[in-house]
Amino acid sequence: MSEVAKSEAAKSEAAKSEAERLHRHLIGQQGSRRSLNTPALVLDLDMLDRNIAEMAAFAAAHNVKLRPHSKTHKSADIARRQIASGALGVCCAKLGEAEALADSGIESLHITSPVVTPQAIDRLIELNGKVSDLMVVVDHPANVEALAAAAGNAGKPLTVIVDIDPGMHRTGVASPDGVVELVRKVTQQKSLKYAGVQFYCGRHQHIVDFAERKAAIEERTEYLKGILAKLETAGLKPGIVTGSGTGTHYIDGKLGVFTELQVGSYIFMDHDYNVCDLRGLDRPTFEQALQIDARVVSANTPGLATVDAGLKAMATEKGPPPILKGAPDGSTTRFMGDEHLAVVPPEGQPAPAHGEQVILVPPHCDPTVNMYESYHVVKGDTLVDIWPVTARGRSR
Known part of the structure; x- marks a missing residue:
């Protein structure tokens, strides 16, 4: 490969989003959602x-x-x-x-x-x-x-x-x-x-x-x-x-x-x-398509697990995120700093284990999206595409 070709290839690689570089090879692999580096913005x-x-x-x-x-x-x-x-x-x-x-x-x-x-x-x-x-x-x-x-x-x-x-x-x-x-x-x-x-x-x-x-x-x-x-x-x-x-x-x-x-x-x-009754039917009208995948990175304290999605992973003005999947029903969360979130199960229930995936509901979707460069698009547990957040940061 010529030096010019090498330079162009390097530029092309540098232009890829982090999600593209880390996860493009996972597209189409059954169960690939569980292999995503976290925190990850996921779209069903x-x-x-x-x-x-x-x-x-x-x-x-x-x-x-x-x-x-x-x-x-x-x-x-x-x-x-x-x-x-x-x-x-x-x-x-x-x-x-x-x-x-x-x-x-x-x-x-x-x-x-x-x-x-x-x-x-x-x-x-x-x-x-x-x-x-x-x-x-x-x-x-x-x-x-x-x-x-x-x-x-x-x-x-x-x-x-x-x-x-x-x-x-x-x-x-x-x-x-x-x-x-x-x-x-x-x-x-x-x-x-x-x-x-x-x-x-x-x-x-x-x-x-x-x-x-x-x-x-x-x-x-x-x-x-x-x-x-x-x-x-x-x-x-x-x-x-x-x-x-x-x-x-x-x-x-x-x-x-x-x-x-x-x-x-x-x-x-x-x-x-x-939490809003959108149509007076007392049931959800739309589905929770946007999710945040996190991972338990520490589980040394009984009754508590720490995942890798903190204040920098989601908008926080609406409080800590509910848990969609990966922890016992009734589990709560609390922020533990920029990069960490505590998952607290109900008394007597086990906390998620070390390395386990925990899926979170964004407290407020619009500003959460602006924190990420890409959507990890999934069908079931399979990554099917990666979409750029086209206008991320374009607030001027």
Whole structure:
């Protein structure tokens, strides 16, 4: 092999993800999941596909479109599966996510947070020139003017969605009259295309009790309907009304106000959503497709085992993870530092043995995914593929 060829081969090897280097040879081997280096982010492919199909069927039955939120998975592979199942495209929380997915061939993208700095607007306009279907939210007159100027110079109209504050005071126009004024301003810009409005009730998604969540969403929907009536009276009826999420999809779908749903976590699920009654049925609607494989690395203390998945292996703001498999029923966990987690079985039950696999439920799926570079895709106990987390770390 020539020196040039050796150099290119070395570069190719270095470009591979750690998961690719460690685990590519395991693909297709029966039982290969048990040979994964841990902690490993694992995705059950059959569960993922059933979750995608379940939400697609719900949307079709209620005559509403899906524009799933890619902030959950940050994956071009998963976005393609969602689009193949009928989704219009995907949402992105940040411009960087949209750029990463566009580079991987995803053409229909909606950026759900405002893009305001000159440098970011330049990138946005460049992206608008690359993809066939890009939308971005606005919630301030100055942002409308900046986007209009940049899009005008580029020569291709930029499609915008006016973001409405549902009461969270995070982003969005804060008053009904303000919404009408901002929409009117958008329509006055030749280089901008007014497509509709966004209304995302984020803090309502995780209300555990279904009846309480339903009442809260019905109240917020009345507020939204009042704004939509004002817009229609002003001759500014939106073609798109986008919002909702996994926690409220069932309620929003039946209320019939949204034209599309920005559902995200349904594909994976996590502990925070698993405790919510999503459809008032008192049983799970979606399956726990996203999992974290860990390994017992120390078991010297009676009634306790230590696994190799600590604070750096998952998002922690929702508390320690439940155990899906690998420990007696009723076992609990507690963090033991950056790299370690204690598994504590019920009194009188044995702790997992040294070297045993323990499978954990992510407490919060979105930020957990952002900690990993790859999904280990499995069917049963067999590794079938490795997918990159395409937009990992793309938060700018």
